[in-house]
Amino acid sequence: MTTAISPTTLALGEYPQGPAPLPSWNEGSAKQSIIDFVRAVTTTGHPHFVKPEERIAVFDNDGTLWSEMPAYFQLAFVFDRLKALAPQHPEWKDKPLYAAVLQGDMKAVAAGGLRGLLELATVTHAGMTTDEFAKIAEEWIATARHPKFNRPYTDLIFQPMLELLAYLRANGFKTFIVSGGGVEFMRVWADKVYGIPPEQVIGSSIVTKFEMVGGVPVLTRLPELNFMDDNVGKPVAINMHIGRRPIAAFGNSDGDLQMLQWTTAGTGSRFALLVNHTDSVREYAYRVSTLGKLNVALTEAKAEGLDCRGHVDLCIQLPTKYRTHLPECAEIFKDEIRLERLAKDHP
Amino acid sequence: MTTAISPTTLALGEYPQGPAPLPSWNEGSAKQSIIDFVRAVTTTGHPHFVKPEERIAVFDNDGTLWSEMPAYFQLAFVFDRLKALAPQHPEWKDKPLYAAVLQGDMKAVAAGGLRGLLELATVTHAGMTTDEFAKIAEEWIATARHPKFNRPYTDLIFQPMLELLAYLRANGFKTFIVSGGGVEFMRVWADKVYGIPPEQVIGSSIVTKFEMVGGVPVLTRLPELNFMDDNVGKPVAINMHIGRRPIAAFGNSDGDLQMLQWTTAGTGSRFALLVNHTDSVREYAYRVSTLGKLNVALTEAKAEGLDCRGHVDLCIQLPTKYRTHLPECAEIFKDEIRLERLAKDHP
Numbered sequence: 016m017t018t019a020i021s022p023t024t025l026a027l028g029e030y031p032q033g034p035a036p037l038p039s040w041n042e043g044s045a046k047q048s049i050i051d052f053v054r055a056v057t058t059t060g061h062p063h064f065v066k067p068e069e070r071i072a073v074f075d076n077d078g079t080l081w082s083e084m085p086a087y088f089q090l091a092f093v094f095d096r097l098k099a100l101a102p103q104h105p106e107w108k109d110k111p112l113y114a115a116v117l118q119g120d121m122k123a124v125a126a127g128g129l130r131g132l133l134e135l136a137t138v139t140h141a142g143m144t145t146d147e148f149a150k151i152a153e154e155w156i157a158t159a160r161h162p163k164f165n166r167p168y169t170d171l172i173f174q175p176m177l178e179l180l181a182y183l184r185a186n187g188f189k190t191f192i193v194s195g196g197g198v199e200f201m202r203v204w205a206d207k208v209y210g211i212p213p214e215q216v217i218g219s220s221i222v223t224k225f226e227m228v229g230g231v232p233v234l235t236r237l238p239e240l241n242f243m244d245d246n247v248g249k250p251v252a253i254n255m256h257i258g259r260r261p262i263a264a265f266g267n268s269d270g271d272l273q274m275l276q277w278t279t280a281g282t283g284s285r286f287a288l289l290v291n292h293t294d295s296v297r298e299y300a301y302r303v304s305t306l307g308k309l310n311v312a313l314t315e316a317k318a319e320g321l322d323c324r325g326h327v328d329l330c331i332q333l334p335t336k337y338r339t340h341l342p343e344c345a346e347i348f349k350d351e352i353r354l355e356r357l358a359k360d361h362p
Numbered sequence: 363m364t365t366a367i368s369p370t371t372l373a374l375g376e377y378p379q380g381p382a383p384l385p386s387w388n389e390g391s392a393k394q395s396i397i398d399f400v401r402a403v404t405t406t407g408h409p410h411f412v413k414p415e416e417r418i419a420v421f422d423n424d425g426t427l428w429s430e431m432p433a434y435f436q437l438a439f440v441f442d443r444l445k446a447l448a449p450q451h452p453e454w455k456d457k458p459l460y461a462a463v464l465q466g467d468m469k470a471v472a473a474g475g476l477r478g479l480l481e482l483a484t485v486t487h488a489g490m491t492t493d494e495f496a497k498i499a500e501e502w503i504a505t506a507r508h509p510k511f512n513r514p515y516t517d518l519i520f521q522p523m524l525e526l527l528a529y530l531r532a533n534g535f536k537t538f539i540v541s542g543g544g545v546e547f548m549r550v551w552a553d554k555v556y557g558i559p560p561e562q563v564i565g566s567s568i569v570t571k572f573e574m575v576g577g578v579p580v581l582t583r584l585p586e587l588n589f590m591d592d593n594v595g596k597p598v599a600i601n602m603h604i605g606r607r608p609i610a611a612f613g614n615s616d617g618d619l620q621m622l623q624w625t626t627a628g629t630g631s632r633f634a635l636l637v638n639h640t641d642s643v644r645e646y647a648y649r650v651s652t653l654g655k656l657n658v659a660l661t662e663a664k665a666e667g668l669d670c671r672g673h674v675d676l677c678i679q680l681p682t683k684y685r686t687h688l689p690e691c692a693e694i695f696k697d698e699i700r701l702e703r704l705a706k707d708h709p
Binding site for chain 2 (some may be wrong): 040068071084145170189198202212213214220223224225226228231232234247250251254255256257258259273276277280
C-alpha cells in the first residue's frame with residue numbers, strides 16, 4: 016500500500032470500468048470525448064467530479080435511440096389503430112384526414128401537418144383505461160414490422176447507443192428518456208429494449224382521468240393533449256419529472272436543442288451530443304426529411320457561443336461510423352456534435 | 363449445506379434485515395402487518411413475491427411524513443413570501459385577501475377558501491426562475507420556525523415514518539412522495555430530511571416556461587396552476603411520473619383516498635395505511651380541523667368492500683402509539699387503518 020495515487024489509478028474513476036467501453040464506436044474524438052467526460056465526473060478528487068446521485072443523463076428516443084424513419088414509429092401505431100377502429104366509426108370516411116389514412120394516402124395525411132397528426136394520435140390513443148392501452152401497445156409492438164427492414168421496430172435501435180447507456184450506468188449514471196413520443200407507448204417496451212424503467216421514461220401525454228367504473232378505480236384516457244414533450248417542453252419536463260439538471264444530453268434533431276441548452280448551461284462539466292443521420296442507403300438521411308429535422312440545432316451548435324451562451328468551448332463535427340443493431344446496416348455514417356464547457360469557466 | 367430451506371430462512375426475505383425494524387413503533391398488529399407484508403413481497407418463492415423494481419411505495423407528505431398543523435407548512439412560506447414582497451406591491455393593501463394576510467387576520471384568509479390560498483400560492487411562488495425559487499425556499503426552510511414548537515419545520519417529521527422509509531428501502535423498495543404540496547418547494551429539503559431524491563418527489567406545480575434571458579436558458583415560474591396533486595390527481599400523477607402502480611401507499615386524509623384505492627386495486631399483495639392524528643395536546647387532532655380532514659377516507663375504508671371494491675379483506679382500526687422526532691411529544695396517539703387484499707383473491 017502506498018499513499019500516492021498515480022494518475023492512472025485516478026483515471027479509472029471510482030467505478031470498475033470492466034471491458035473496454037463503447038466497442039461499436041469508431042476510435043476517434045467522439046468516443047474519446049465521452050470517455051474523458053465520464054472519467055472526469057466519476058473520479059474522486061477530480062475538479063469535475065459529480066456525486067453519483069447527480070449523474071443524470073437524458074436521451075431523446077426517436078432518431079437517437081431508435082430510428083425515426085420513414086416516420087416516427089408511433090405514427091405507424093396511430094395509423095394501424097385508426098384502421099382497426101374504423102368499422103366502429105363510419106363517420107371517419109367523410110373526414111378527409113381520416114379517410115386519407117384509411118386509403119393509405121400519406122401525402123394527404125402529411126398535408127394535415129403536425130396538428131392533424133396530433134389529432135389522430137389523441138383520438139386513437141384515447142377511450143380506454145391506461146391498463147387497456149398498455150395491452151394494445153404491447154400487442155402492436157410485438158407484431159408490427161418496419162416497412163423497409165421488415166423487422167420489429169424494437170430491432171431498429173442503435174447498438175452504439177445501447178453501449179453508451181450501459182457504459183453510463185456502469186459509471187453510476189441514471190439514464191432517462193426525454194422524448195416527444197407518448198410516455199405510455201414507450202413505457203411498454205423501453206425497459207426490455209433499453210433497460211430504462213417506466214419511472215425514467217418522460218414523454219408526451221394525453222389527459223387521464225381517475226374514476227370509479229363498476230366499483231373499480233381506473234384511469235381513463237381522454238382525447239385531449241396533456242403535455243407535448245418537445246422543443247421548449249423538454250427542459251420543462253426534465254425539471255418537472257427529474258428536478259435536477261442533467262449533466263449529459265443526447266439528441267438528434269431541432270426538437271432537442273432546448274434540452275441540450277438546458278443541460279450544458281449548468282455548472283461544472285457538461286456533455287451534449289447530436290446524432291446526424293446521413294446514410295440514406297443503409298438507414299435514412301434525416302436532415303432532408305420533413306420530420307425530425309436537424310437544422311436550427313446544428314446551425315446554432317456550430318455557431319460557437321451563440322445559442323450555447325458562450326459556454327460551447329468545443330464544438331466539433333466529425334464524420335464517424337456507427338454500427339447498428341441491424342446486420343443489414345452494419346455501418347451507418349453519422350456526424351456528431353459535441354458541446355462541452357471548459358473547466359476554467361465552471362469551477 | 364442442505365437443500366431444504368427452513369421457513370425461518372425464507373421469512374428473512376432476500377434482503378438482510380439488519381437490526382429489528384421499526385423500533386419506534388408499538389408492538390402490535392399495525393407494526394406486525396407491515397413486517398408481514400414486506401416479508402411476503404421480498405421472499406423469493408412466496409406467492410406474493412414482487413420483483414425489486416416493482417416495489418414502489420408512495421407517501422403523502424403533509425400529515426403523513428411531517429405535521430400539517432396548525433396549517434400546511436407551505437402556507438407559512440406563502441404568507442412570509444407575501445409579506446416580503448408587499449413593499450413592491452402597494453396595490454395589495456386594497457385587495458381584501460392580501461390585506462388579511464398582511465394584517466395577520468387568519469380568519470379572513472380562511473374565508474377565502476382553498477381558491478384564495480391557491481391564488482396566494484401561485485402569486486408568491488411565481489415571477490422568478492426555478493433556480494431562484496429553490497434558493498428562496500432553501501433560505502426559508504432553514505430559518506422559519508413552527509409557531510407551537512418553535513423549531514424548524516423540518517424537525518416536525520415523524521420518527522416512525524422515517525423508520526418505515528428506511529425499512530422499505532432496505533428491502534428493495536423505491537420510496538416516492540406524492541403530495542399536494544409544491545413539488546419544487548419539497549425538493550429543496552426532501553432528500554436531506556427523508557432521503558427521497560428530487561426525481562422521486564411528486565407534487566403540485568405551477569406552469570414553468572423555457573426561455574432565453576440575456577442568452578441564458580432559464581425556466582421562469584408563471585403565476586398559473588399547472589397541476590393539483592391531490593384527491594383524484596394523485597393516481598394521475600403516480601401514473602404520469604412513475605408509470606407503475608405502487609404496492610404500498612401511506613396517507614392521512616381524504617386527499618389520499620384515491621391514491622390508496624389505486625394502490626390497493628392492483629394485483630397481488632397491496633398495503634395501505636391511513637394515519638389518524640388524535641392527540642391535540644402533544645401534537646394536533648387533525649379530524650376536527652378544516653384542513654387535512656380525515657372523514658370520507660376513514661368512513662369509506664371502514665365500510666369494507668365499498669370504496670375499496672370488495673378488495674378490502676382486512677380493514678382494522680387500532681389505537682397505537684407513535685413516537686415522533688420531537689422529544690416534547692414523544693408519544694403521539696394515532697389510529698391506523700390497514701387495507702390489504704387477501705392472497706386467495708389475487709394469486
